[in-house]
Amino acid sequence: MSLVAILILAFAMSTDAFAVAIAMGARRHHVRFKDALKVGLLFGVIEGVTPLVGWALGSIAASYVESWDHWVAFVLLCGLGVRMIHEGLSPPEDAEDSNRPLWLLALTGFATSIDAMVVGVSLAFTATHIVWPALAIGLATLTMVTLGMLVGRRIGALAGKRAEIFGGLVLIAVGCVTLWEHMQ
Template sequence: MTLLSTTLLAFSMSTDAFAAAIGKGAAVDHPRFREALRTGLIFGVVEGLTPLIGWALGLGAARYIARWDHWIVFVLLFALGVRMIHAGLKTPEPDEEAPAAKPGRQAWWLIAATAVITSIDALTVGIGLAFMEANILLTSLAIGAATTLMATVGVMLGHRMGILIGQRAEVLGGVVLIAIGSLILTEHLGLW
């Protein structure tokens, strides 16, 4: 993978964490930078570790399906991209109850649970990276760093901008994943 595709992959993987962080920021009463950074680091560490786990799982299967690896990567990235676009276009349900008082910070376990849920796609990408000649450590570090940055910014923006921007970021991330999968497929087939 090139530096550009690694960077694009890292930021597209961080969009669901960004969307979730905006929601976290919207749920907290005026989050301070320290709280935003704490949330960003939790998301970043989890999102950076999950591609390594996926890579290890995929590495065991790579020798058995080497002839089809580019198609597998394409299908995985395409499916993730479509899922992210669908989630980003889904209209959130309006709350029926009156809003309660917002807390000053969220529990770390709640942030970690959200980070694990939003990192499932990074696990799948890690499986796909096992079929490519990608530097998994560099890619995982890039995903973790991009996610830390995006989640930190998301929390800070969350109480001002609400959920809407987060959903649109997830749509953009999905489009980027589909584009990366298509680029990998066309390069491997010799069309690019």
């Protein structure tokens, strides 16, 4: 996987957490950098670990589906992309406030990282090394959540929904490229 592909994937994986962070920031009158960074760090760690878990699970199953693994990756990525687009087109939900208990913020972070776990599974099926994508996803999420909370009050939930739609389109494109590369 090229550096550009890893960066695009990392950005796509951080868009749902970015949307949540914008909504959290929009619900507060003032967001301190320190608080935004704490939430960003929590979400980034969770989002960076889940592809590792997905990759480990996918690696176990990969030997059983080796002849059609690219189709599995294609279906998972495209399905996830369609889900993200659907959520981006749906009315916004109430966001969790960053003043919530740590366990509730962690649960929110995990909920936004399920897609990264699925990506980890699909990367295992394509025999991609997971360390750099996982680190990139974690760092992108840390950055995007921190920024999302800081600018959330100004740009509101609309930009968050658009970011989620864009992330879904990117995942579909990555799935199509994966299938194309393996069909040649």
